[in-house]
Structure formats: structure tokens, C-alpha cells
Amino acid sequence: xxAAAASPPTAHGWGDLADDPHATRLMxxxxxxxxxxxxxxxxxxxxxxxxLRLYTARSGELDERSEHNAGIGVxxxxxxxWGFAAVPLTGPGSPGARAPRLAAEQAVRSARAGSGLAxxxxxxxxxxxxxxxxPVGLDPFAVRDEExxxxxQEAVHAASAPRAVRSVTAGLNAKRQxxxxxxxxxxxxxxxxxxxxxxxxxxxxxxxGVQRRSYPNSFHGNTAAGGWEYVTGLSxxxxxxxxxxxxxxxxxxPHAPAGTASVVIGPAQMxxxxxxxxxxxxxxxxxxxxxxxxxxxxxxxxxxxxxxRYGSPAVTIVADPTLPGTRxxxxxxxxxTPAVRRTLVDEGVLREVLSSxxxxxxHGRQTSGAARSDGWAYLPVPFATNVYLEPGTGSLPELLxxxxxxxxxxxxxxxxxxxxxxxxxxxxxxxxxxxxxxxxRLLRGFSYGGLTPQFWGSVEAVAGPEEFRSFGMPCGKGxxxxxxxxxxxxxxxxxxxxxxxxxx
Amino acid sequence: xxxxxxxxxAGPLRAAVGRDRALSACHAAVASALAxxxxxxxxxxxxxxxGYTRFAQDRVHQPQDICEWTxxxxxxxxxxxxxxxxxxxxxxxxxxxxxTERARALAVAYxxxxxxxxxxxxxxxxxxxxxxxxxxxxAWDTGARTAAARATMAEAARAGGAAYGMYGHAATxxxxxxxxxxxxxxxxxxxxGGLTVRxxxxxxxxxxxxxxxxxxxxxxxxxxxxxxxxxxxxRVDLPDGTYDVVLGPLATGALLERISAFGFTxxxxxxxxxxxxxxPGELVAAAAxxxxxxxxxRRGLPFPFDLEGTTSVRVPLLERGRVAQAxxxxxSAARSGLPPTGHAHIAREETxxxxxxxxxxxxxxxxxxxxxxxxxxxxxxLWYLNVIDPETTTLxxxxxxxxxxxxxxxxxxxxxxxxxxxxVFGALxxxxxxxxxxxxxxxxxxxNGCVSAPAVRVRGFRFGGAT
Numbered sequence: 013x014x015a016a017a018a019s020p021p022t023a024h025g026w027g028d029l030a031d032d033p034h035a036t037r038l039m040x041x042x043x044x045x046x047x048x049x050x051x052x053x054x055x056x057x058x059x060x061x062x063x064l065r066l067y068t069a070r071s072g073e074l075d076e077r078s079e080h081n082a083g084i085g086v087x088x089x090x091x092x093x094w095g096f097a098a099v100p101l102t103g104p105g106s107p108g109a110r111a112p113r114l115a116a117e118q119a120v121r122s123a124r125a126g127s128g129l130a131x132x133x134x135x136x137x138x139x140x141x142x143x144x145x146x147p148v149g150l151d152p153f154a155v156r157d158e159e160x161x162x163x164x165q166e167a168v169h170a171a172s173a174p175r176a177v178r179s180v181t182a183g184l185n186a187k188r189q190x191x192x193x194x195x196x197x198x199x200x201x202x203x204x205x206x207x208x209x210x211x212x213x214x215x216x217x218x219x220x221g222v223q224r225r226s227y228p229n230s231f232h233g234n235t236a237a238g239g240w241e242y243v244t245g246l247s248x249x250x251x252x253x254x255x256x257x258x259x260x261x262x263x264x265x266p267h268a269p270a271g272t273a274s275v276v277i278g279p280a281q282m283x284x285x286x287x288x289x290x291x292x293x294x295x296x297x298x299x300x301x302x303x304x305x306x307x308x309x310x311x312x313x314x315x316x317x318x319x320x321r322y323g324s325p326a327v328t329i330v331a332d333p334t335l336p337g338t339r340x341x342x343x344x345x346x347x348x349t350p351a352v353r354r355t356l357v358d359e360g361v362l363r364e365v366l367s368s369x370x371x372x373x374x375h376g377r378q379t380s381g382a383a384r385s386d387g388w389a390y391l392p393v394p395f396a397t398n399v400y401l402e403p404g405t406g407s408l409p410e411l412l413x414x415x416x417x418x419x420x421x422x423x424x425x426x427x428x429x430x431x432x433x434x435x436x437x438x439x440x441x442x443x444x445x446x447x448x449x450x451x452x453r454l455l456r457g458f459s460y461g462g463l464t465p466q467f468w469g470s471v472e473a474v475a476g477p478e479e480f481r482s483f484g485m486p487c488g489k490g491x492x493x494x495x496x497x498x499x500x501x502x503x504x505x506x507x508x509x510x511x512x513x514x515x516x
Numbered sequence: 517x518x519x520x521x522x523x524x525x526a527g528p529l530r531a532a533v534g535r536d537r538a539l540s541a542c543h544a545a546v547a548s549a550l551a552x553x554x555x556x557x558x559x560x561x562x563x564x565x566x567g568y569t570r571f572a573q574d575r576v577h578q579p580q581d582i583c584e585w586t587x588x589x590x591x592x593x594x595x596x597x598x599x600x601x602x603x604x605x606x607x608x609x610x611x612x613x614x615x616t617e618r619a620r621a622l623a624v625a626y627x628x629x630x631x632x633x634x635x636x637x638x639x640x641x642x643x644x645x646x647x648x649x650x651x652x653x654x655a656w657d658t659g660a661r662t663a664a665a666r667a668t669m670a671e672a673a674r675a676g677g678a679a680y681g682m683y684g685h686a687a688t689x690x691x692x693x694x695x696x697x698x699x700x701x702x703x704x705x706x707x708x709g710g711l712t713v714r715x716x717x718x719x720x721x722x723x724x725x726x727x728x729x730x731x732x733x734x735x736x737x738x739x740x741x742x743x744x745x746x747x748x749x750x751r752v753d754l755p756d757g758t759y760d761v762v763l764g765p766l767a768t769g770a771l772l773e774r775i776s777a778f779g780f781t782x783x784x785x786x787x788x789x790x791x792x793x794x795x796p797g798e799l800v801a802a803a804a805x806x807x808x809x810x811x812x813x814r815r816g817l818p819f820p821f822d823l824e825g826t827t828s829v830r831v832p833l834l835e836r837g838r839v840a841q842a843x844x845x846x847x848s849a850a851r852s853g854l855p856p857t858g859h860a861h862i863a864r865e866e867t868x869x870x871x872x873x874x875x876x877x878x879x880x881x882x883x884x885x886x887x888x889x890x891x892x893x894x895x896x897x898l899w900y901l902n903v904i905d906p907e908t909t910t911l912x913x914x915x916x917x918x919x920x921x922x923x924x925x926x927x928x929x930x931x932x933x934x935x936x937x938x939x940v941f942g943a944l945x946x947x948x949x950x951x952x953x954x955x956x957x958x959x960x961x962x963x964n965g966c967v968s969a970p971a972v973r974v975r976g977f978r979f980g981g982a983t
Binding site: 065067071072073074075076077078079080081082083093094095096097098099100101102118119121122123125126129130131132156157158160161178179181183185215217221222232301302304305306308370389390391393425426427428429430431435437439457459461486488490491492493495514 | 566567568570572573574575577580581582583584585588596598600601602603605606621622624626629658659666669680684711712714787788789847851862864867900901903904906913916961
């Protein structure tokens, strides 16, 4: 069965803001309205997004929803004070549309109200302009209903096979966006994004309790930059059968023990480990205190950047939004900084952080291009981009063999970390006992905890590129809270002396 | 196209869309869906016009004026339904037709599904209750909020520290129209304050949210937070162990945030999992503990109806310590056999489901909870709580900000944050006193979501874990 004929540029040709020159005209209008006395910088983001989500369950009920939004966000720096305003577009392109001007005027008013406090200065930046789009094989919005239906039904049916499975949810999602950017320094940027994803969760229950298994990731499934070809590559039905079986098996599996052990952590759990204990911890706005009231601060201090021993020599962590196919892939961040690969942690030493222009300027450094925002309605703030642990060498069996005795764990079940991103606790959906390098019994209720530098300092080895997996995930910070959409990846990772069974 | 209906003059907060325009868009969406052949159709418009002043140390670093809305229509054909949403209010008719087309396509591709027998909903005439829209909140404009932020930062600086926080106000609107004749609209103001003061290694936090700015008592909150941060300096590590703990109102609220995960929803009842399905009437908390979802609560963010147009009713979750009832939306009510309670919820990257959106724990009469603690702990705030085991209601998380040892009924040395894993029911079962002061805090990722709670005294709360 094949998807409906769809080839580029079909996936990028939808919507009112598909046309770059038209978007530029709207942004110019907004920029013109920001030209007031005291203005030192202004930027405009014009975003149109459409998201399709389809879920089904064993009952056969469906939830399909398609959500479209378009709006404009204008940010200004007037007399050293920021202002920002965002409004939806109601029929962008209509003659006489006032949204760009209204947003600009409101942003200026807001900035003037905040003047007289500590000034913000942005170092000038050379303009960067162009167009970029996510390569798409098969337009996920053009897939026939019957094809979606068959895939979901097969997945649900396969996952439901064990009697103990009480509920199954399978879902597909696709999103397309036109993101346009212009600033007072001359940058004019146009990005046309498409992403596709899927999720499957099977819940088994009996008198002993409830167990859940997920695929391809427990945290919102997985979403990648690309088309329907990503979804078909997930082998959803066959993986669903495994997931259902494992959910049922977990009900009678022995409880995971407590103590100290060697652990090989699988890619999905490592992605969240990276996100929580590295990604957030090295957001420069957190390090400088901007998130003190909500998301928190960091155990990393401003003076640590460049020299802090973050982990063992086996740990190299990179931010690379230029790598294709992730939720953290882009050509420019949301304040117009061109995407560049940056090594954050180099053989265990913290060399770079995730920053925006403002936070970088306050620290006397160049931005690393990690300013992201939740669409048109929110200010860009430092978020992870596509942050991953560089693979080492060897296969998973070889890594287990190297470990000897211990546990192989994956797929997050619960997570928590303190506001400095230092003390954490994670639970995983699955764990297998490993004896002499061989996987043995399935265990339930596995958890582990530790302190960020000790954990990363105890990383002994990372499996090779053939074992690497990448995951897209949402994340929240800011007031009002906004979502960032990120990519994280890893290969299975061997960590020694991990404290396990940390149920307090 | 009509331009954004927002004055270019600085002035009091206004609703972004307004009653007539909101209802008109919903009616147009429903009418076009029915005209296109939908068996059933409904639409809602949710809007928010908000101003936020976020400050840190010596500057307003994130001022944001955000106007957002979405119009969503649901059309049903042969038992198959599709929802289509847009921010383009001029496209109301278009999305009604499109939702019907999609529902029809789903019916063809997936087959007929017997329609759920959902209870009819009725509109009330008093949706625009006077307590929802408060002029003091509407008048709290950018200039006033910035002035308040300046004063707070100055207060903290005088004490040798720094203030970080956010002061904001918003106008929330919801309009709902259904083919069965429901046509409802309400608007509400929202005042929100959040503040963390840091002096040396001492920190203290305050959050509150209400329809009325006056309820927040911003100046007093700032003074108190600075004082607590000053007292919180020179922390010592908290030894692992089990303590008699006084949880401040924000900590209690955080403990209740995840209560829906423990089976207090129609979905859980229909699936036969969780507390209401498996432990109805069981005494799981102290008899003094009353927790409800109360959409008419006087504190927090009351709202009279939900996205489906159903009147939101008070649902006792824990009544005198016993497992009581579950909240529902129309679909989960039909599946579980429970009555519709008006708790429909549609969130990003989630399937629609019912949630408690106005969680309230009743206050008590104990003025000094510390007085009953010989040796224990005061915890102001809990942070990053996540469910480990929904069946045992076990959460993991950590303490945050102003935490103190308690000795002979008085605050003693400040202690650093610590991790814990505890059963919520277990902790509530060991509550032996409840305070009178209530604080409300936003419920993350829930539209108009809020949890309000008092301080409680818990006998035996274990701290210690991964550290």
C-alpha cells in the first residue's frame, strides 16, 4: 500500500504564508511601525502552523483533530528595554490587515514601560537571509485515510493480543509550519518545516497493579522532521506486538532491586537524561538566573563555562541543528542566528552553553544559536536544539559484555530533577537483569538516581553509531510557560556505580 | 477580514474577541457543519488576552503582551468525529465544512461507529457572573505591573538580595455553541503573581492566582518573601529520614496537582483502573481532608462551563478522607456511566479527556501548624513532581526554596532542598492539622487550570533518595 502521490513541494505549498514575498511585506510593515526614538533593535516573527493528530484505541473510537494557527510576534529594544507583543492573524494578507502594526505598537509601549531599569545591549550582528525547507519524501498530510487506518488498526490489534492488556492507544501526528523572520539589521529568513510522528502505548493491569509499555518513546511517542516515510520506517505493527507482550510480562516480573550497580541505559532513557541533566543545566538564561522563579537555576556557574569537568572522557555532547531529521533541526534559530554545530561537552569538559543573543551578550560571549520559541506568540528563550551524546564504538551486545553483571534499562516511566538540575531520579518502563554480558530476567519498577556530575563522571563507554537513536520531545519553561520542541539522541551508554532502587 | 479588535490606546484590559464575535463565529462553524451534512456539531472559541511582566534582579527581561485565540469545531458523521481548529475567525464556515468532510471521510475509511449516547447539556443564564470579571485586575496594566516589579526588586536589593518573578493579568474568554441549542459565553479576569527572592543561599517563593488582583496582596507577599529569604540563609543539608512536616499551601497544592492520575477521571473509571474504580468509598486520607474539583470556588480561577458547553459542577474527589467521585467530559461520562460534570479538556499532544481543572482543598482552622511539631520540617514548596506508581499514588519530587527544620514548634535552621518519594494518599492519611490560609497556583498544561490548598501538618513524611 502506498501513500497518495506526494512530492516536494506539495508539503510546503499549503497555507496563507507559504509565499515568502507576501510574508516579507507583512514583516516590513511591522518593522516600519517599530521605528521610534530610542529603538536599537527590532525583530518580527510571522508563523503559520497546522498540526494533524489522529489517535485510536481498542474500542475503535477515533480522535482526529487538525489545528491551524497564524500570528505575528514583534520584539523591540527601546532605550535598553525589551518589549514584545503577539497577535493572531485573521486572514493574513487581506488588504488593510492591522495586526502587524498593532503588535509593533504594543511592543513599543511595553518597552517604554520597562525603561529606566538596567539596560539591555545587543551587539550588532551581520544580517543573514535565505530560504530553507525540511526535505520531505511523502507529504504526511496527503496520506490516504485508509492507509492511516490500516496502520493504526494493525498496531492496536497487535498490542492488544495479551489478555492482560487493558487499553491501547495508537496515534499519528504531522505538523507543517511556515516560519518567517525579519529584523532591523536586515535579516530576512524563510523556513518551511514538516514533521511526522507516531505513538503507541499499551497498558496491562491485573490485581497486582498496572504496567505500561510504549513505542517508539514513552514521552509523547516520537516525532521527526520529515514526511510519512519516517512513520512507515517505525515498523509500528511488529513493535506493537512486542510492546503488548512486555506490558503483560511486567505484571508478573520480579521487582527491580535496590543498591549500587552497573547499568547500560538505552537510547530513549538517555535522551531524557541528556535533556534533564545537561540540556536544561546549560541553558545560559538559567545559569544567569533568569528562570529562578519558575524553571529554576543551574548547578553550573557562569565562571564554569569553558573548564568545568561535567563528565568522564567518554562524554562528548553536541548541539547540532544542522543534522537533518530531528525536532531540533533548523537553518536559523528563532531570533535569526544561523544554525551551527557546537560541541557543548568535549570529552567531559563543558566548553559551550545553549544561549540566546541577549544571554550571551550579558556573559560576554557569542550566542550559540539556541533561542527557540513556541510559535509566534512567545519570546525566544534558550532551549536545547538537537543535543546528543556522541556515539562511541561497538554494538549493544558488546557493551553488555563489557558491563558484565548489571542491568539494561530503557524507556522512561517517571522523572524528576531539582531546580538546579543536580539531583535526579528516573524510573524506566523496562529493565533486564544482565549476567556475564547476557540479558536475563525482565524486571519491573526499575529506578535510579544520582547527582549530575557524578552520573556523567561515571560513564564508561557509549555504543557505536549503529546503535544511535534520536528522539523528538517537547519541553517547557518560561512565564507564561511555553513549549520548546527539541531533539535528543544517544546510543546505549554504560554507567558504573549507579544508585538503583531509589524509592526514598 | 476584520482587524484585531484591540485598542491601540493603553488602557484597561479588554476581552480579545468579545461575546458577540465569539458566539457568532461558533454559530457559523456549527451551522456550516450541519449544512454540510454533519449528524452532530459543536464549536468552542477559547481566547486569552494577557500581559506579563517578567523581571529578574534589576530589569524587566521578558515583558510579553500575548493575544491568542482558537476556534475549534467538532463534526460527527456516522459516529465518526473530527475536530478542526483555526485562529482565523473569518474561516468559521470553512472549518465547519471541513470538519464534516473529514468526519465523513473517516466514516468511509474506518466504518460506522455507534454514536456514544451522551447526555444533553443545558445552558444557564447566569454565565457572566460578576465575580468572574474584576476591574482591579483589568486595570493592572503594563505600567502598573512594571512599577510593582521595580518596587519588589528594590525591596529585595535593600535586603541584600535579588528578586525574580512575574506579574501578569489576563482576560480569558470561552464561547460554546452546540447543535442541541447550547449557546454560552463567559469572560473572566486573571491576576497572577510569582516571586522568588534570593539572599545569599536563602530563597523564598510565593505564587498566587485569582480573578481579583486585590486578593493577591502583592506588597505583603513581597515583604514576606524577602523576610523568609533572609531567614533562609546558611542552609544545612537535610539528613535522610522521616519527619513530621508542615507543608505550606503551595506544597500541599503541588501534592494534589497530579490527583487525576490516580483514577479520578471518567476514562479511568471506564477502564477499571484507579481509585474511584477500585477503591470507592475507601478511607485513604485523614477524615479532615476534603478535596474537590470546584469550578465555582471563591479562590483560584472559577469558570462556569467547559469546552463542550456542559455546566461545570463541583465534584468531590476525597470527601472526609474517602475516595469519592470522578470528573467527566461527555465521552467519558457516556463510557463510564457517570454523569457529565463539565470537565472537558483538550491539550497539546494529548487525546481529549476529562481533567480536574479547579482542584481545591478545604482549609481548616489551625492557625499555627508548627506548634504541634516537636522536631520536624517546614516545606514551602515542592518541585517537579511526577507519578511513579498511580496505583499506590506514589510521586517523586523535591522540596524547593524556603525549608526549615522545626524545633519545639518554631522554625530553626534552614535546610537545602531534598528529594522524596511518597504516596499522596499515604501523606494525606497522616494529616493531623490543616491551616486556614489558602494559596492558588496555576495548573500547568490545563486551560484555566488551578489548584488551591491550605498548609497541612503531616506526621511522617520521608525525605531522602537519590542524593
